[in-house]
Amino acid sequence: MLEARREQLFERLKEGIAVIRSADRRAYDEYPQDSDFRQDNNFYYLTGLETPESWLVMFSRSDGRDSVVLFVPERDPSQEIWTGSQVGPAEVKKLTGIKSVYPSSEFEKRFLRQLARGAQLAKYTHLYLLAGVGVPGVREIVDLGLETHRSISDLGEPLAELRQVKDSVELARLRRAAWITGEAQREAMRSVRPGMYEYELEALIEYVFRLRGAERVGFPSIVGSGPNSVILHHDKNRRRMEDGDLVVVDVGAEFEYYTADVTRTFPVNGKFSERQREVYELVLATQEAVLEAIRPGVTMRELRAIADRYLREHSSGLCGRSGCQKYFVHGLGHWLGMDVHDVGSYTSALEPGMVLTVEPGIYLAEEGLGVRIEDDVLVTEEGHEVLSKNAPRTVWEIEDLMGRAP
Ligand code: GLY
DSSP states (O other): OHHHHHHHHHHTOOSEEEEEEOOOOOOBTTBOOOTTOOOOHHHHHHHOOOOSSOEEEEEEOTTSOOEEEEEEOOOOGGGHHHHOSOOOHHHHHHHHOOSOEEEGGGHIIIIIHHHHHOTTTTTOOEEEEOSOTTSTTHHHHHHHHHHTTOEEEESHHHHHHHHHSOOHHHHHHHHHHHHHHHHHHHHHHHHOOTTOBHHHHHHHHHHHHHHTTOOEESSOOEEEEGGGGGSTTOOOOOOBOOTTOEEEEEEOEEETTEEOOEEEEEETTSSOOHHHHHHHHHHHHHHHHHHHHOSTTOOHHHHHHHHHHHHHHHOTTBTBTTOSGGGOOSOSOOBOSSSSSOSSOSSSOOOTTOEEEEOOEEEEGGGTEEEEOBEEEEEOSSSEEETTTTSOOSHHHHHHHTTOOO
């Protein structure tokens, strides 16, 4: 799969050299490990490696004889008593099947100097780099590219095009991330009580994430109750939840570098008030109207128009004379993948394999009443599949799980 991804990237490149840098280890005083190390998404997408301070160099040729070179740090046996076995060039060769793997310390000698000398690399007229000249080494490459009159192109665009359509490995991971997140939402619904603090719910959710195999959260967990339910990214989570509050829980487990993003809104005491239910059902019906339209060929813009139209036509005095649509104050959704707001163009029409969130919301600040419902949706040949369907969504399903359904 990794080789197939690299091949697909080569297909999008002209005769040139693409350079992708890994993430760096964070420095800890006197502590040799970075236990929270997370690889750069593009580097991981193309190599599957979690080595820091590494480089992937891809040589794209018009005769099809493309090649790949990796530079990874050498093992440091004196540290392995602390870190456990490390992965160095020899292990990486075995793991990736890439034959040309060198220590990172040779990056300068083997690559930068050749780039500067020009002779051997002169035919590679394009130099593809990712934005981020602050990354160590990238400034030198840019300078060398300019000196040698290479045209410098953004590698982010072809990579984003590729990453926007998920392959089977990515989909398996996203499915798992969405399922774990749905399980955490269920546990939150089962456990919430008036008098609990938002951070207690956050802790419970993140406990379920880890319990089910997620490595980390894909973004800071949002638990906004009562007046905090109208704050779109409320992630302080310090408030005591009261009887009669709604709580907006917007969370995502990250599983093997892929994150879910699922929002549920539910009553802290287990039972929606009449007013809460009316607003909730409008948001739910808006989401349904959008979901029904999801199929290949449709654009994000068209989906947004469906949501706005639905809200305009069905508010019937719920949010005052001007209707509820003006209280839907954020985007309808975003691409989902290795980043919670994943890469990809927002003008492209949906294609099978794309994954997006659908998250209408209404926020009535004066009433301290916010409702957002968000699901993760895979575009399929026939239409779509909701990946987060294990999280209860209708009023009845939620009240039933919370033990307060009629
Ligand atoms: N659900 C968090 C975000 O979309 O930013």
